[in-house]
Amino acid sequence: MRYLEIKNYDVSNGPGVRVSIFVSGCTHHCKGCFNESSWDFKAGKEFGEEDINNIIELMKPDYINGLSLLGGEPFEPVNQEGLLPLVKRVKEVYPNKNIWCYSGYLFDKQILDIMVPKYKYTSELLKYIDVLVDGEFHLDEKDLSIIFRGSSNQRIIDVQESLKENKIVLNYRNDFRRGQDDKNKRI
Numbered sequence: 001m002r003y004l005e006i007k008n009y010d011v012s013n014g015p016g017v018r019v020s021i022f023v024s025g026c027t028h029h030c031k032g033c034f035n036e037s038s039w040d041f042k043a044g045k046e047f048g049e050e051d052i053n054n055i056i057e058l059m060k061p062d063y064i065n066g067l068s069l070l071g072g073e074p075f076e077p078v079n080q081e082g083l084l085p086l087v088k089r090v091k092e093v094y095p096n097k098n099i100w101c102y103s104g105y106l107f108d109k110q111i112l113d114i115m116v117p118k119y120k121y122t123s124e125l126l127k128y129i130d131v132l133v134d135g136e137f138h139l140d141e142k143d144l145s146i147i148f149r150g151s152s153n154q155r156i157i158d159v160q161e162s163l164k165e166n167k168i169v170l171n172y173r174n175d176f177r178r179g180q181d182d183k184n185k186r187i
Contacts, residue, residue, distance in 0.1 A: 001025075001082020004037065004044040004072070006051065008058045014100035014131070014148060016065030019058045023047075023083070026073040026104070031139045038072035052086050056093055066098035066130075075103045075111060080121040087128035098130040100148075107134045107157050108168055131171055132157045 002024035010020040025041035037043060045051075059067060067090050074083055087099055105111050111134070115122040133148060134155050141151035148156060161169035 001047045001079050002042065002044045003047045003051070006055060006058070010068060012148075013068040013070055013102065014066060014098070017063050018066050018068050018100070019055055019064060020068040020070055021047075021051075021055065021083075021086070022070050023072040023074055023076075023079045025076050025079060026071050027076065041076075041078065047082050047086075049085075052089055055086060056089060059090065059094055059097060064097065066094075066100060069099065069101040069129075071102070073104055074101050075105050075115065075122070075125075077115075077119050077121070080119060080125050084121050084125050084128075087125065091128050099128055100131045100133065101129045102133045104136040105134060107132055107155070107159075107162070126159060126163065129159045132159050 004022045004024055005020075007020040007022070010018045013020050022038055024038055024043045026039045055067065058064070067087075069083060069087075071079065073079060090097065090099060103111070105115070111122065111126070111132075116126075134157060135151075135153050138151040138153050141153045143149075143152045146152060155168070156171040158169045158171045
């Protein structure tokens, strides 16, 4: 797996202050993508143990809420294999910090129905992801008033509850818009 950037102090890709990794490689090629440079699977640097250790260290402060996986496409098979050791380690070291993942693939129709039976790492990777923002970016549904998503077709899914309930459980932030009161909301 390759990656373009490890970003500390990210406040755009999940709640609170986060560490984010932008992986290389995406086959969606969404019109209007904010990160077209990440489409190339050969872009960036090779991801390895030193990068995992760096991310673990960056996540150490109490004010870091969690880790966000973006791209490119984290659920491309080569990226799943590369991200699995990272998410395992994050949950071992920081069990109370959350992991968010952004994917153009649909959770139910593509990740669960197609990838889980087809790819070796998919179901194990899902065990470590707390929240999945799914669906391709649709330029015609771009909405700057919503947070943590680029277009209104994208869903914010509570992965662990969805797996437990065997149905899609949306995270409260699906209907959350900038400027609304955030009190008593769950992450």
